Amino acid sequence: KRHKFWETQPVGQFKDLGDTTLPEGPIEPPTPVSEVKQEPYNLPSPYEWVTCDIDSEEVCAEVYNLLTNNYVEDDENMFRFNYSKEFLRWALRPPGYFKSWHIGVRVKTSKKLVAFITGIPAKIRVRDDVVVMAEVNFLCVHKKLRSKRLAPVMIKEVTRRVHLENIWQAAYTAGIVLPTPVTTCQYWHRSLNPKKLIDVGFSRLGARMTMSRTIKLYKLPDQTITPGFRKMEPHDVPAVTRLLRNYLKQFVVAPDFDENDVEHWLLPKEGVVDSYLVESPETHEITDFCSFYTLPSSILGSQNHSILKAAYSYYNVSTKTPLLQLMNDALIVAKMKEFDVFNALDVMENENFLKELKFGPGDGKLHYYLYNYRVKHVLRASELGLVLL
Numbered sequence: 001k002r003h004k005f006w007e008t009q010p011v012g013q014f015k016d017l018g019d020t021t022l023p024e025g026p027i028e029p030p031t032p033v034s035e036v037k038q039e040p041y042n043l044p045s046p047y048e049w050v051t052c053d054i055d056s057e058e059v060c061a062e063v064y065n066l067l068t069n070n071y072v073e074d075d076e077n078m079f080r081f082n083y084s085k086e087f088l089r090w091a092l093r094p095p096g097y098f099k100s101w102h103i104g105v106r107v108k109t110s111k112k113l114v115a116f117i118t119g120i121p122a123k124i125r126v127r128d129d130v131v132v133m134a135e136v137n138f139l140c141v142h143k144k145l146r147s148k149r150l151a152p153v154m155i156k157e158v159t160r161r162v163h164l165e166n167i168w169q170a171a172y173t174a175g176i177v178l179p180t181p182v183t184t185c186q187y188w189h190r191s192l193n194p195k196k197l198i199d200v201g202f203s204r205l206g207a208r209m210t211m212s213r214t215i216k217l218y219k220l221p222d223q224t225i226t227p228g229f230r231k232m233e234p235h236d237v238p239a240v241t242r243l244l245r246n247y248l249k250q251f252v253v254a255p256d257f258d259e260n261d262v263e264h265w266l267l268p269k270e271g272v273v274d275s276y277l278v279e280s281p282e283t284h285e286i287t288d289f290c291s292f293y294t295l296p297s298s299i300l301g302s303q304n305h306s307i308l309k310a311a312y313s314y315y316n317v318s319t320k321t322p323l324l325q326l327m328n329d330a331l332i333v334a335k336m337k338e339f340d341v342f343n344a345l346d347v348m349e350n351e352n353f354l355k356e357l358k359f360g361p362g363d364g365k366l367h368y369y370l371y372n373y374r375v376k377h378v379l380r381a382s383e384l385g386l387v388l389l
């Protein structure tokens with residue numbers, strides 16, 4: 001039976017899709033925290049819950065190894081996300097995070113970590129309604145424990161622990177269709193190192209194209225071209241916060257970032273997140289911003305290469321520099337940093353630069369979901385201003 005679990009959850013149900021009488025907003029009301037189930041859900045007997053302290057080098061390494069060997073693969077099982085330990089520590093410890101939301105499952109006897117799921121708190125605006133939600137991510141069950149129905153109990157457990165903090169909504173993404181997407185995004189890729197991408201099977205040589213012609217097609221300048229384009233620095237946090245908050249107002253769903261959030265999520269971190277801005281040489285005003293995060297993938301079947309170095313478009317704001325030129329500078333910097341590919345979703349205003357900057361469409365889609373919050377109509381990807389890691 002399809003979605004046996006999801007039909008029991010407060011999420012938009014397929015059967016409700018046509019019903020415009022259902023109001024936008026929370027589907028179920030909050031309950032008093034005292035009435036939330038105090039004890040963890042039952043796991044099958046060989047397994048036990050554990051809270052993963054990712055500050056611990058040893059535990060962080062266990063989480064890294066579980067994800068490296070068992071997390072999301074592309075549709076053709078040629079690549080698998082390979083989040084770094086530094087990235088995981090960044091992604092899971094934003095302002096106000098809860099250690100109790102970093103949930104693992106161990107084998108009681110061997111203490112082997114065999115499953116993982118996380119939440120982090122985030123202020124998300126839906127139209128005019130700012131809601132503190134949990135962003136749920138990194139749901140991973142060891143390949144050898146699939147189809148044991150562990151995922152539903154892990155989702156119920158993270159939901160229970162989120163409820164204990166008096167938070168009643170969540171946001172998450174998936175590559176599969178569940179009840180019911182808020183929006184569905186197409187992902188796009190811009191080759192930076194076409195020879196390697198073709199060698200490992202990520203891309204194919206175009207019809208009537210030679211390798212040298214393909215290399216020339218994707219060639220980029222070896223310096224950025226926008227005057228005043230520079231790395232973001234700590235003293236830029238207030239100006240970038242103002243710029244980003246104002247820009248994100250136009251989207252139906254978007255993060256409600258304050259300066260602490262911007263400091264955590266957007267200050268450059270080597271090997272984790274890169275962010276650049278344009279400071280007007282005349283007025284010293286910050287007029288534009290672009291950022292991307294580092295998410296390599298393991299290459300599962302290549303002799304010559306083991307890692308695909310990928311940059312993922314994060315938040316970009318253009319108010320003076322044309323978006324096309326700003327994102328071209330982002331591509332130039334990514335190439336200078338030896339990324340092989342630059343990925344982007346067709347969210348926000350991205351569709352205005354994707355084709356022009358020689359992005360090609362990916363072979364899959366990313367669906368966005370809200371838990372316990374109904375959005376009246378499915379949104380266009382361009383109405384979405386939220387990028388999850």
Ligand SMILES: COc1cccc(CC(=N)NC(=O)c2cccnc2OC2CCNCC2)c1
Binds near residue numbers: 074079173366
């Ligand atoms: C190239 O290596 C891959 C390894 C695993 C999966 C995929 C395909 C895929 N599922 N890609 C995306 O979900 C994706 C494509 C473009 C931008 N962001 C994305 O996902 C982000 C956001 C959701 N969490 C994973 C990272 C590709």
